[in-house]
Amino acid sequence: MLSFTVTQSVAKPVYSLERCKQLVQPIRVAHYEFFGIDFPYWYSVGQAEKESLCRHSVLSSDGIGSEGFAQITYRWWKDKLQNVGIYEIKSIKNHAKAQAFINKYEYDRTFCRKLFEMYQRYNGGSLVTQELQRARSCKWEDGYRVCKRKDVCVWVTPSGCKQWRNACDINYEYSLKIFKFGQKYKTGTDSVEYPFW
Secondary structure, eight states, X not given: OOXXXXXXXXXXXXTHHXXXXXXXXXXXXXXXXXXXXXXXXXXXXXXXXXXXXXOTTOBOSSSSOOBTTTTBOHHHHHHHHHHTTOOOOSSHHHHHHHHHHHHHHHHTTOSSOOHHHHHHHHHHTTXXXXXXXXXXXXXXXXXXXXXXXXXXXXXXXXXXXXXXXXXXXXXXXXXXXXXXXXXXXXOSOOOSSSOOO
16 A cells, blocks of 8 residues: 655644544534444544644635534534434534534445545545545555646735645545544544445
């Protein structure tokens, strides 16, 4: 498997681990509701750390209105969430349920039934699935190898874009970081039913 060196920002608050630990129970309960008790929920805690350092009150500066610890854009998901009884995502309980629902929604559309693909779909849409199909493989490194995406601006200032990155790197690093961060919250063994890789 190809690997990236995953570094943590030096500006990362020391309190993020404590915030994430406080989210373990609601994330676990919500993911068990949508996936069953064999789901390795600790990766979704890692997802919350990756998305927001587990800060629930954060509103993204992405310009599209992503909010909360899982950085959900409610207006995009509103109809689907309301169909399953989630009418707001301001409370931690409902936000965790929305995260679990979206993860399950994306999992059900995966080609490989692997968690890395589900999380990458959550982050960047269905392109990862298309890449795995094009590679005729369910291996992360094969999807990454055939990935052909444009550069995107990742740091915008009033004077314009200050930093560009390739969208392949961003999306494939996402699952690597979730896997790494999830190890901190791991309480069991990885599921045979829900393999990460």
